[in-house]
Amino acid sequence: NAGVTQTPKFQVLKTGQSMTLQCAQDMNHEYMSWYRQDPGMGLRLIHYSVGAGITDQGEVPNGYNVSRSTTEDFPLRLLSAAPSQTSVYFCASSTTGGSTEAFFGQGTRLTVV
Amino acid sequence: AQSVSQHNHHVILSEAASLELGCNYSYGGTVNLFWYVQYPGQHLQLLLKYFSGDPLVKGIKGFEAEFIKSKFSFNLRKPSVQWSDTAEYFCAVKLYNQGGKLIFGQGTELSVKP
Numbered sequence: 338n339a340g341v342t343q344t345p346k347f348q349v350l351k352t353g354q355s356m357t358l359q360c361a362q363d364m365n366h367e368y369m370s371w372y373r374q375d376p377g378m379g380l381r382l383i384h385y386s387v388g389a390g391i392t393d394q395g396e397v398p399n400g401y402n403v404s405r406s407t408t409e410d411f412p413l414r415l416l417s418a419a420p421s422q423t424s425v426y427f428c429a430s431s432t433t434g435g436s437t438e439a440f441f442g443q444g445t446r447l448t449v450v
Numbered sequence: 451a452q453s454v455s456q457h458n459h460h461v462i463l464s465e466a467a468s469l470e471l472g473c474n475y476s477y478g479g480t481v482n483l484f485w486y487v488q489y490p491g492q493h494l495q496l497l498l499k500y501f502s503g504d505p506l507v508k509g510i511k512g513f514e515a516e517f518i519k520s521k522f523s524f525n526l527r528k529p530s531v532q533w534s535d536t537a538e539y540f541c542a543v544k545l546y547n548q549g550g551k552l553i554f555g556q557g558t559e560l561s562v563k564p
Binding site for chain 1 (some may be wrong): 456482490493494496499531540542544546549550551552553554555556557
């Protein structure tokens with residue numbers, strides 16, 4: 338029962354570097370999303386997807402790219418890291434309809450120096 | 451725009467005190483409602499959820515929440531908190547007609563003094 342798997346757990350980047358945060362789920366969920374968590378601001382939605390080939394922007398999409406080529410995977414790309422992107426990132430998945438909750442990954446703590 | 455508001459940013463209680471955390475949302479369509487808890491250094495875990503039926507729902511660890519549709523509220527309660535309840539609590543709303551989009555409140559940090 339893997340659920341939602343995020344890698345890496347920790348990452349330090351230099352300003353301007355790029356990287357991809359990986360997220361995979363094995364529950365055949367249509368809906369996947371990425372959040373960033375910052376003190377006092379809760380979880381803010383970056384991007385989300387309601388199925389393979391379909392993505393949309395959330396509340397704070399600038400500086401991030403996503404794609405959804407398969408149901409299982411939803412990677413988040415930082416194109417040119419900035420110190421403002423220092424945060425904890427969570428990936429989540431759920432069904433699009435019906436009465437189910439979202440399942441979360443363990444999180445990625447990213448520091449941009 | 452849809453939003454979720456949690457009234458308290460930081461709550462400090464003594465053990466055995468009663469807890470109520472407020473949550474209001476702004477969305478006129480069908481919603482599912484959740485409370486998640488995040489213990490220090492950990493990821494989010496589901497406390498309880500409301501989908502339909504009885505507006506008073508019970509969750510794990512003695513928590514409960516009441517959905518009041520007319521007030522767009524979903525407040526979390528616990529009659530007697532313990533030191534181990536120290537954590538951050540998040541209210542969340544799943545928007546049924548937007549592909550399951552999940553919106554979170556700002557979070558409430560609960561500190562319980564032994």
